[in-house]
Amino acid sequence: MSGRPTLIGEDGLRHDNRRPDELRSIKMEVGVLKNADGSALVEFGNTKVIAAVYGPREPPAKYMLSPEKAIVRCRYHMAPFSTAERKSPAPSRREIELSKVIREALESAIFTELFPRSAIDIFIEVLQADGGTRTAGLTAASLALADAGIPMRDLIAAVAVGKIDGVIVLDIDELEDEYGEADMPVGMMPSLNQVVLLQLNGVMTREEFDAAMNLAVKGIFEVYRLQKEALSKKYMLYIEE
Amino acid sequence: MSVTPIQPPIPKLKREAIVSALKKGARVDGRGFEDFRPITIELNPIPRRSNGSALVKLGNTSILVGVKISVERPFPDRPSEGVLQVHAEFVPLASPSFEPGPPDENAVEVARVIDRCLRESKSIDLGELVIVPGKYSWSIYNDIYLLDHDGNVTDASTLASMAALNVARLPKLVSVENDQVKIDYGTMDKQLPVKLNVVTVTLVKIGGYILLDPNLDEEILAEAKVTVGIDSGGRIVGIQKSGGGLSVSELNYAVDTAIKKSRELLTLLEKALKTV
Numbered sequence: 001m002s003g004r005p006t007l008i009g010e011d012g013l014r015h016d017n018r019r020p021d022e023l024r025s026i027k028m029e030v031g032v033l034k035n036a037d038g039s040a041l042v043e044f045g046n047t048k049v050i051a052a053v054y055g056p057r058e059p060p061a062k063y064m065l066s067p068e069k070a071i072v073r074c075r076y077h078m079a080p081f082s083t084a085e086r087k088s089p090a091p092s093r094r095e096i097e098l099s100k101v102i103r104e105a106l107e108s109a110i111f112t113e114l115f116p117r118s119a120i121d122i123f124i125e126v127l128q129a130d131g132g133t134r135t136a137g138l139t140a141a142s143l144a145l146a147d148a149g150i151p152m153r154d155l156i157a158a159v160a161v162g163k164i165d166g167v168i169v170l171d172i173d174e175l176e177d178e179y180g181e182a183d184m185p186v187g188m189m190p191s192l193n194q195v196v197l198l199q200l201n202g203v204m205t206r207e208e209f210d211a212a213m214n215l216a217v218k219g220i221f222e223v224y225r226l227q228k229e230a231l232s233k234k235y236m237l238y239i240e241e
Numbered sequence: 242m243s244v245t246p247i248q249p250p251i252p253k254l255k256r257e258a259i260v261s262a263l264k265k266g267a268r269v270d271g272r273g274f275e276d277f278r279p280i281t282i283e284l285n286p287i288p289r290r291s292n293g294s295a296l297v298k299l300g301n302t303s304i305l306v307g308v309k310i311s312v313e314r315p316f317p318d319r320p321s322e323g324v325l326q327v328h329a330e331f332v333p334l335a336s337p338s339f340e341p342g343p344p345d346e347n348a349v350e351v352a353r354v355i356d357r358c359l360r361e362s363k364s365i366d367l368g369e370l371v372i373v374p375g376k377y378s379w380s381i382y383n384d385i386y387l388l389d390h391d392g393n394v395t396d397a398s399t400l401a402s403m404a405a406l407n408v409a410r411l412p413k414l415v416s417v418e419n420d421q422v423k424i425d426y427g428t429m430d431k432q433l434p435v436k437l438n439v440v441t442v443t444l445v446k447i448g449g450y451i452l453l454d455p456n457l458d459e460e461i462l463a464e465a466k467v468t469v470g471i472d473s474g475g476r477i478v479g480i481q482k483s484g485g486g487l488s489v490s491e492l493n494y495a496v497d498t499a500i501k502k503s504r505e506l507l508t509l510l511e512k513a514l515k516t517v
Contacts, residue, residue, distance in 0.1 A: 074244075093349050093352075094353070096243070097350050100350060101350075101481075104483055107485075188486075194487065195486055195488070195489060195492055196486040198487075201357050201361060202361050203476050206500060209477055
């Protein structure tokens, strides 16, 4: 195996010249698919994720429906060409787990009680993976839900923080995830101070967790601002016209 | 695809009893907010066929873990390491709501959370499990079997896994010659290189209150759940939040409580392991 790459240089910068608290270049576009009721494309550096929402619509089977609220169905899936080595399109254990935590995060934002006996379907496809795909996917899914006009308590903005060479950094990419000591994806409803997605894969002290959480919140508010900008780019046009 | 689960209904009376008790600072089973249910750890209940096993009861939740060890080829990207795999089966005998079939998202989640906590903490030194680099190494299969489901499967499963891994023995390595290995699978030999112990502590939020070690009723009522992995050095080795949202201060409280309460589980585990 080749040696471990330098993650933090002597100048304190990361391998792609970012500061520890710097996000990658982020792009967001809403309403990118014709068929879906709502859709969004989100990029964090080389990570590229598309999300589509269908619904509220009739669930595919009667036994699934709830008389009290809409059920939410969510799939996080990676395209076979999205990874370094071709990924089998069959759902992996990782995708099963991530579909669950993303579904639970989105479900806590949606007013599901407004749509009894119906289903809201959210499909996330990772087109190119370079770290932070679940947080980019969650960010995109929340935009797609807003685009579909589904009432939500707040948008969900998400970003992964990590620990590399002992330094807490914002928005880790795949290299930093692979060789770093910890990866912590965080998703929030920022205006409500609710953490709706949180996982820690790695080792941190109590103090490092605090620092990581604070850095994540800071990054999340920036992602949140970009989300609102992307939505107004599509919808403010209509209002102005 | 992950779909909103249709929860078994909790009778309104029971729901009200649980919530009104919380308002008085109590739980219906008499515990305080930061109390575990009674815990028992039985070592090696499957002595003949498994390399190591443990049966843990956490209240009425019952988890059996069996460890099986064999010699296999290491992963190409990790030629000088052994392999550790954690799997969980929620078999239908454990709950009226379980169906036969491949592990569902809940079983996959439990297995992956425990896998990450063990892996990231380097609880087991996989480097010591290589026999011939790139060719032969020990593969450790940690299989979690849920026998009776009354909530907080994760913490019971981590405890049972850790206990089983601690008592597990490698089969006897008879010889390594000309890149050929001979194993006597019938004879138990050395212990696994367990460097430190890891436990998980799970808390839920119900009606604004944060409770440790939820039973099944509490789990169904919970608005949010968070599991924190802690190692014997007091480090955080994994976190998994599920269900709804928690504020940052609620999360901090949960993490602090988990660190504090992890000592109880670790002490209990060490005490049980002294009996072998």
